[in-house]
Amino acid sequence: MSATPAAVIVAIDGPSGTGKSSTSKAVAAQLGLSYLDTGAQYRAITWWMLNNGVDVSDPEAIAAAADKPVITSGTDPRDPAISADGVDASGPIRTQEVTAAVSAVSAVPQVRTRITELQRSIAAEAADGIVVEGRDIGTTVLPHADLKVFLTASPEARAARRSGEMKTADGKPVTDLAATQQALAARDKADSSRKTSPLKKADDAVEVDTTDLTLEQVIECVVTLVEKAAAAKAQPSVEKAAR
Ligand SMILES: Nc1ncnc2c1ncn2[C@@H]1O[C@H](COP(=O)(O)OP(=O)(O)OP(=O)(O)O)[C@@H](O)[C@H]1O
Numbered sequence: 511m512s513a514t515p516a517a518v519i520v521a522i523d524g525p526s527g528t529g530k531s532s533t534s535k536a537v538a539a540q541l542g543l544s545y546l547d548t549g550a551q552y553r554a555i556t557w558w559m560l561n562n563g564v565d566v567s568d569p570e571a572i573a574a575a576a577d578k579p580v581i582t583s584g585t586d587p588r589d590p591a592i593s594a595d596g597v598d599a600s601g602p603i604r605t606q607e608v609t610a611a612v613s614a615v616s617a618v619p620q621v622r623t624r625i626t627e628l629q630r631s632i633a634a635e636a637a638d639g640i641v642v643e644g645r646d647i648g649t650t651v652l653p654h655a656d657l658k659v660f661l662t663a664s665p666e667a668r669a670a671r672r673s674g675e676m677k678t679a680d681g682k683p684v685t686d687l688a689a690t691q692q693a694l695a696a697r698d699k700a701d702s703s704r705k706t707s708p709l710k711k712a713d714d715a716v717e718v719d720t721t722d723l724t725l726e727q728v729i730e731c732v733v734t735l736v737e738k739a740a741a742a743k744a745q746p747s748v749e750k751a752a753r
Pocket residue numbers: 524525526527528529530531532533549671672674675720723724725726728
């Protein structure tokens with residue numbers, strides 16, 4: 511593990527399948543930073559609503575339930591825990607049912623207010639710095655982050671990556687690339703077109719197109735960006751001490 515010279519706040523945003531989680535976890539682990547998966551928080555609140563009889567097609571019902579579950583996130587990049595009302599949700603939040611409902615739940619302003627407050631308090635408590643990944647981190651949650659990265663990749667590359675992860679009921683890899691690409695496009699559209707805090711590149715974010723990069727190359731690129739941001743953050747205090 512190499513040490514960063516200052517506690518940096520890093521925002522990593524981008525559409526689904528661009529490599530946010532894999533990159534953020536690896537960068538945080540390598541640099542000794544905390545890690546927060548904000549998509550997992552939206553998935554956990556969605557899972558809780560599905561399990562507690564909330565009609566996830568009704569924004570008013572979602573809004574009325576937004577304050578009810580206690581969502582808890584771990585920030586260890588090697589073991590990023592997530593629970594709802596004390597129940598481990600790390601497995602169930604990745605099901606198709608949750609994936610299909612999460613865009614609708616996360617579009618409701620009361621849900622966003624609740625989860626944004628939680629995200630800000632977790633980032634404020636991260637004494638050694640943190641990598642926070644999601645859709646609106648650089649634009650809304652942490653607009654003063656020391657570094658903002660926006661990951662992109664072609665729809666074809668993202669669908670191929672996702673298909674590589676997905677298995678059919680009998681354990682075979684999913685080969686319907688067109689259907690995977692369509693599902694990703696539908697989620698992107700919903701996440702980018704919602705009124706409150708849509709998926710959007712912050713004006714001051716560094717865009718990294720990962721289409722033709724290996725995961726290792728993306729990690730290396732972001733580690734370099736974080737180290738530069740941390741050095742720049744430490745600079746004024748070093749200069750002050752020398753005076
Ligand atoms: N540069 C890359 N080259 C090849 N595969 C990659 C690359 N980046 C990520 N992957 C793979 O693509 C899949 C999706 O990556 P990951 O979950 O990190 O994306 P994400 O942007 O966090 O997606 P989501 O927003 O849906 O959670 C994973 O299987 C990961 O190993």
